[in-house]
Each structure stands twice: as C-alpha cells, then as structure tokens.
Amino acid sequence: MTVLQSIPADPPAAPAAQTATVHTAADHGLSPAARAALEAGVPASTRRAYAADWRSFTAWCSQAGRMALPATSQTVTEYAAHLMSAPSTRTGRPLSPSSIERALTAIRSMHKAAGLTAPETSGARKVLAGRREQLALAHDPAAKVRKATPVLPTEIRAMLATVDRTTLAGMRDAVLVLLGYATAARSSELAALNLGDVAETPDGLVVSVYRRKIKRHTETAVPYGSNPATCPVRAARALLAALADLGRTRGPLLVRIDRHGRVAPPLTRRGKTIGDPDGRMTPEAIADVVARLAAAAGLPGDWSGHSLRRGFATAARRQGHALERIGRHGGWADGSRALLGYLEDADAWTDNPVVGL
The missing domain is CATH 1.10.150.130 (Tyrosine recombinase, N-terminal domain)
Incomplete structure (x- = not known):
C-alpha cells in the first residue's frame, strides 16, 4: 500500500475556526486521589x-x-x-x-x-x-547562606572513636555515619533504607537508595574500606547480624534504640501509635546523631545529617574523582548547582589559581 492509498477518502473535517472551546467545571477540578498524587x-x-x-x-x-x-x-x-x-x-x-x-x-x-x-x-x-x-x-x-560542615575522613575517625560498637546503639550509629557517607545519602534517604536494601557481594555492598530529588532508585556500590574501623561493609554486616539475632530480618535498617539498648517500642500519644510502628528513625533523629557524635569528639562546626553528603562530595573531589562519577554515585541531578558548590569548596585549595603566582 502506498502512502496515498493509506489516506482515508473522507478525512475528518477540521473544527470550524469560529467554534469557541468551552471548559466546564469538571475540566478545572481535581479528584481527591489526583490531589493526593500531586502532593506526593x-x-x-x-x-x-x-x-x-x-x-x-x-x-x-x-x-x-x-x-x-x-x-x-x-x-x-x-x-x-x-x-x-x-x-x-x-x-x-x-x-x-x-x-x-x-x-x-x-x-x-x-x-x-x-x-x-x-x-x-x-x-x-x-x-x-x-x-x-x-x-x-x-x-x-x-x-551568608548557612552550610553544614562537611564530614571528612579525619572527622569520621574522630566521631567513631566515641562510639561503643559492642552495643546495638553503637553499631547503628557506626552504620549511620559510614553508610550515609559512602552512599552520599540525604538524611531522609538514609532513614528510608530497609534491611533488604543492603546486599553484600564479594566486592562490598550494593545499596538501593531512593534518591528523592531525582525520583528514582540508584544501586550504589560501596566497596570494602582499607581500615576495618571505618569500613562500611564490616559495620553493616555487624548491625545486620545483631538485628537478625533479635528476629529482625525485615523493616527499617536504622531503628530507634532506648536507653536500655533495646529496639524502642512504637511511640504512642493518647493511646494512638505515632511515628513509624517499626521503630524507624526520622531524618531529624539521624541529624541529631551526627551532631551528637561531632560534639562528643570535640569537633567545632555546624553539624547535621547533610554533613555526610557534603563531606563525601568534598573528599571525593579532593581525591581527583570526576564530577560525573561523583554526581552519579550520590544521586545528584545532572548539572546540580548544589554539587557544583560543594566541588568549588573542594577546589578552593586543590585547584587554587593563586598557586604558582
């Protein structure tokens, strides 16, 4: 069949130019389900x-x-x-x-x-x-725009030195810092991790992180660290084993732990459960842990959960890694102004135009 033969003999007539388009109230309305989806x-x-x-x-x-x-x-x-x-x-x-x-x-x-x-x-x-x-x-x-102080390897070692990693809380805090740093996760992304999102392989960990800004998961590779004390793979393995001993093989990776060293029971208010019933930590609680460990180590600065993400970008750049590799590993959108700002901070010394003048 030729192109001409495929054209209908009587094609539909175009609408008259003078016909006005009239929208009804239904055209401008949204159902509750659509509004909820939009808000999400x-x-x-x-x-x-x-x-x-x-x-x-x-x-x-x-x-x-x-x-x-x-x-x-x-x-x-x-x-x-x-x-x-x-x-x-x-x-x-x-x-x-x-x-x-x-x-x-x-x-x-x-x-x-x-x-x-x-x-x-x-x-x-x-x-x-x-x-x-x-x-x-x-x-x-x-x-000045307020910026979280970046956590660099020296600060990580100082923070972890204050942690008792024989306790469940200490094992959790070590994973929070090391995995948050190695995946360059935001506090909200770190809080959302489940036990099933962390898989160990012969080369290290593959962590499935839902990157909220780009609205998709990244399978982030985390290799073994050369120093066992700061190795995210060994830290995650210890926490997963400890949680499995408690019968927790599903649910959140980072959980609330009470002062007795037990996974905290669901929070209630006036008899109603509030927060995550499985004990999942909130992004705010993760930020509090980072600030607490920095204070315990005597580190000056403005510490928050974002210190881990910013510190990863800064340290990776100082090690000479390319912008594209840093961005893809950490789930930054292409051309992210935030990432470029972090890299400018890192380049202020390693690529300083004053050097040699």
Missing part, C-alpha cells in the same frame, strides 16, 4: 515549610487588612518588608534572606495550587536584595 510529588518537608509560610502570610494579611488570595504584588512587597524586621517566633530574630525567599516561593505556589495567577514578586525581591546588602555591610552572619 513534593517532599513532605517542603510541604510543611510552605504550609507554615502560608499560615504566617495569611495571618499578617488579616491583621493588615489585605487580601491573601489572590494577593497583589504590592501586598507581597509589603510583606517582604515586614519580614525584614519582624522577629521570628522560633528564634526571636528577623528571618534570614533565604527564609524570606522561601516565603515568597510559598506564596506563589499557593496561588498556583488554587488555580490563580501568582503575584508578581519583582518588588519583593528588590527589597530582599537590599536586605542582603544591609546584612553583608553590617557583617551579620545571616548574610
């Missing part, structure tokens, strides 16, 4: 932050006699100016520029979610630029 595409921490920012904005609008939805560009500009001086309920200080930036993003996101045109924020961002310059000229620490 946004990290829970981001949703919580945006919701808190939106509550603050609507409360301010109510007091100021302004409309929050839809908001005008003047209202958003006025709100940005207000945040520059209003003390935060949490810290007692005005919000940092990055927090104000997030509040502006939350306002625009809520308008879009409501099917409304987001307000213009150019005026608010000029206010924000002026705020950044004021803080910088005043040498205020808030002018």
Whole structure:
C-alpha cells in the first residue's frame, strides 16, 4: 500500500475556526486521589515549610487588612518588608534572606495550587536584595547562606572513636555515619533504607537508595574500606547480624534504640501509635546523631545529617574523582548547582589559581 492509498477518502473535517472551546467545571477540578498524587510529588518537608509560610502570610494579611488570595504584588512587597524586621517566633530574630525567599516561593505556589495567577514578586525581591546588602555591610552572619560542615575522613575517625560498637546503639550509629557517607545519602534517604536494601557481594555492598530529588532508585556500590574501623561493609554486616539475632530480618535498617539498648517500642500519644510502628528513625533523629557524635569528639562546626553528603562530595573531589562519577554515585541531578558548590569548596585549595603566582 502506498502512502496515498493509506489516506482515508473522507478525512475528518477540521473544527470550524469560529467554534469557541468551552471548559466546564469538571475540566478545572481535581479528584481527591489526583490531589493526593500531586502532593506526593513534593517532599513532605517542603510541604510543611510552605504550609507554615502560608499560615504566617495569611495571618499578617488579616491583621493588615489585605487580601491573601489572590494577593497583589504590592501586598507581597509589603510583606517582604515586614519580614525584614519582624522577629521570628522560633528564634526571636528577623528571618534570614533565604527564609524570606522561601516565603515568597510559598506564596506563589499557593496561588498556583488554587488555580490563580501568582503575584508578581519583582518588588519583593528588590527589597530582599537590599536586605542582603544591609546584612553583608553590617557583617551579620545571616548574610551568608548557612552550610553544614562537611564530614571528612579525619572527622569520621574522630566521631567513631566515641562510639561503643559492642552495643546495638553503637553499631547503628557506626552504620549511620559510614553508610550515609559512602552512599552520599540525604538524611531522609538514609532513614528510608530497609534491611533488604543492603546486599553484600564479594566486592562490598550494593545499596538501593531512593534518591528523592531525582525520583528514582540508584544501586550504589560501596566497596570494602582499607581500615576495618571505618569500613562500611564490616559495620553493616555487624548491625545486620545483631538485628537478625533479635528476629529482625525485615523493616527499617536504622531503628530507634532506648536507653536500655533495646529496639524502642512504637511511640504512642493518647493511646494512638505515632511515628513509624517499626521503630524507624526520622531524618531529624539521624541529624541529631551526627551532631551528637561531632560534639562528643570535640569537633567545632555546624553539624547535621547533610554533613555526610557534603563531606563525601568534598573528599571525593579532593581525591581527583570526576564530577560525573561523583554526581552519579550520590544521586545528584545532572548539572546540580548544589554539587557544583560543594566541588568549588573542594577546589578552593586543590585547584587554587593563586598557586604558582
């Protein structure tokens, strides 16, 4: 059959040019299931932050006699100016520029979610630029973006030296640090690991990590370490064996452990179970462990769960590994600005343009 023969004798007529497209209410609506699926595409921490920012904005609008939805560009500009001086309920200080930036993003996101045109924020961002310059000229620490201190091999050895690895809590903390570092996992990704996600092979471990930013799993290879004390494979093997002795062969890898050295029972509030019933640690609890171990080792800095991920990128770059290999191993999106920032920190000394001048 030729191309001409495949064309119907009477092709369907094109719609008349003058016919207007009319949408009904159903075309603009979303079912509860679709809304839930849409929300699932946004990290829970981001949703919580945006919701808190939106509550603050609507409360301010109510007091100021302004409309929050839809908001005008003047209202958003006025709100940005207000945040520059209003003390935060949490810290007692005005919000940092990055927090104000997030509040502006939350306002625009809520308008879009409501099917409304987001307000213009150019005026608010000029206010924000002026705020950044004021803080910088005043040498205020808030002018700088807060960064987690990177955990490097020296710090890992110091942190692990404070851990009693004969206890279940000590074995868990060692895996938390070593596996979190070797996989470059975010705290949320580390918390989500199950026992079945860690498989031992002759060459080391293969860890299946769900990378939340790129929305897919990576099978991350973790080789044996040359030093048994800092080997993630040996640490994971010890923890898996200890949990198996307790009959735990399924469920979360990193679990809450009480002061008696036992896997903590489910948390309850007013008779209702809260949190993960299997005792899974939260990302916040993982960050607390990193900060606690750093403090116990006497390490100065701003320590959090992100210190492990940032430290991996910094150390890998200093060892001469290529950007692509570092990014793929740690689940960074191609062209990630965050990763490029970490590598610039690492290159500040190893590829310093002043050297040789």
